[in-house]
Amino acid sequence: MEPRPVVRLLPGRQKRLRAGHPWAYANEIEMSAGARALEPGTLVRLESADGEALGRAMFNPRALAAIRRLDPEPEREIDGDWLAARLKAALALRQRLGLAPWCRVVHAEADGLPGLIVDLFGAVAVAQLNSAGMARLEAPLVEALREALQPEALVFRNDSAQRGLEGLETETRLVFGEVSGPVDLVESGCRFLCDPLGGQKTGWFYDQRDNRAFAAGLAEGARVLDLYAYLGGFGIRAALAGAREAVLVDRSRQALELAGRAAGLNGVSGRVRTERADAFAYLEAAEPESFGLVIADPPAFVRSRKDLGAGLRGYRKLARLAARLVAPGGFLLAASCSHNVTPEAFALEVARGLGQAGRTGRVLRTAGAAADHPVHPMLPESAYLKAMMLQLD
Numbered sequence: 563m564e565p566r567p568v569v570r571l572l573p574g575r576q577k578r579l580r581a582g583h584p585w586a587y588a589n590e591i592e593m594s595a596g597a598r599a600l601e602p603g604t605l606v607r608l609e610s611a612d613g614e615a616l617g618r619a620m621f622n623p624r625a626l627a628a629i630r631r632l633d634p635e636p637e638r639e640i641d642g643d644w645l646a647a648r649l650k651a652a653l654a655l656r657q658r659l660g661l662a663p664w665c666r667v668v669h670a671e672a673d674g675l676p677g678l679i680v681d682l683f684g685a686v687a688v689a690q691l692n693s694a695g696m697a698r699l700e701a702p703l704v705e706a707l708r709e710a711l712q713p714e715a716l717v718f719r720n721d722s723a724q725r726g727l728e729g730l731e732t733e734t735r736l737v738f739g740e741v742s743g744p745v746d747l748v749e750s751g752c753r754f755l756c757d758p759l760g761g762q763k764t765g766w767f768y769d770q771r772d773n774r775a776f777a778a779g780l781a782e783g784a785r786v787l788d789l790y791a792y793l794g795g796f797g798i799r800a801a802l803a804g805a806r807e808a809v810l811v812d813r814s815r816q817a818l819e820l821a822g823r824a825a826g827l828n829g830v831s832g833r834v835r836t837e838r839a840d841a842f843a844y845l846e847a848a849e850p851e852s853f854g855l856v857i858a859d860p861p862a863f864v865r866s867r868k869d870l871g872a873g874l875r876g877y878r879k880l881a882r883l884a885a886r887l888v889a890p891g892g893f894l895l896a897a898s899c900s901h902n903v904t905p906e907a908f909a910l911e912v913a914r915g916l917g918q919a920g921r922t923g924r925v926l927r928t929a930g931a932a933a934d935h936p937v938h939p940m941l942p943e944s945a946y947l948k949a950m951m952l953q954l955d
Contacts (some may be wrong), residue, residue, distance in 0.1 A: 617635065618734045631676075645702055651825045793820050794836075797809070893953055
């Protein structure tokens with residue numbers, strides 16, 4: 563049994579944890595000399611100021627979210643068996659949803675594994691260990707992943723900005739197995755290729771699955787513009803659903819090359835065209851009202867609160883320029899993955915952009931991430947993805 567150092571909250575700060583919140587912040591903790599001396603990610607017994615046991619937690623005295631609770635039982639042994647049980651439960655949910663083995667199989671706190679992301683690409687698992695506590699649990703976690711998911715290969719994409727906030731180094735590493743090139747994945751019968759070692763994030767964005775399906779349902783007979791196309795998720799699905807033409811715009815030559823190969827795998831090469839360009843430059847140069855469906859799914863414009871003003875103006879400009887290209891009666895999907903932008907603020911900037919473009923219309927659907935990206939009920943702010951489908955007059 564490892565030693566169980568005790569970390570206590572300040573008086574009156576236990577109510578939120580009693581209600582089920584998984585975090586306690588640095589300003590809620592009695593930062594004694596002993597607490598400050600603990601290594602980031604140390605497993606601790608969490609107590610209230612008066613000694614009430616609140617659970618077993620990971621503690622990082624250098625992080626804002628200093629406590630990440632793992633288990634309500636303060637004496638719980640956090641070992642390979644405990645991790646494997648959580649992983650198996652997460653996998654069982656995705657199997658019940660009909661998404662495995664091409665899905666996000668672990669979504670951090672919502673799956674009871676704070677700071678851990680795991681995406682599954684058939685026999686290849688790609689993980690991000692975004693908290694100091696998960697980093698310290700690496701050895702038993704690797705064995706638990708072997709047991710629960712039985713992947714042939716495991717990649718660590720430990721290159722997120724969150725690791726910097728936890729005081730962790732960034733890295734990309736093949737832990738075991740072989741990944742010698744692009745990896746196949748299947749989404750609603752459509753085949754794609756992704757690069758777990760060199761692509762964005764874990765290699766693919768499963769969170770937009772449902773939004774891609776809805777957009778594809780509007781694509782038959784239309785010219786489709788897929789901005790920030792990456793590997794062509796929106797555009798290729800639209801072509802497979804009967805789009806007359808899908809134009810994929812992205813700055814990455816490597817991503818567009820994989821998108822072109824995926825178009826061939828799906829038999830739609832003749833109706834998919836790739837354009838290597840900056841999205842804003844493309845929009846400003848393109849003919850107005852030339853597409854029946856425009857997808858504007860950019861990377862995060864707001865990576866921290868200091869970026870909020872500029873980022874909101876960026877979303878407004880993108881909506882204005884994208885709306886200019888939508889034919890009357892056509893559709894615009896506008897999305898934001900910036901967790902610092904609220905749904906209300908995003909909707910307001912999209913509306914302002916439409917107004918500046920002189921366009922009117924209606925919102926058909928608002929949505930977030932797909933079901934394999936669940937949200938912890940006490941962390942609604944972690945529902946980062948916002949997508950609006952509009953029809954424009």
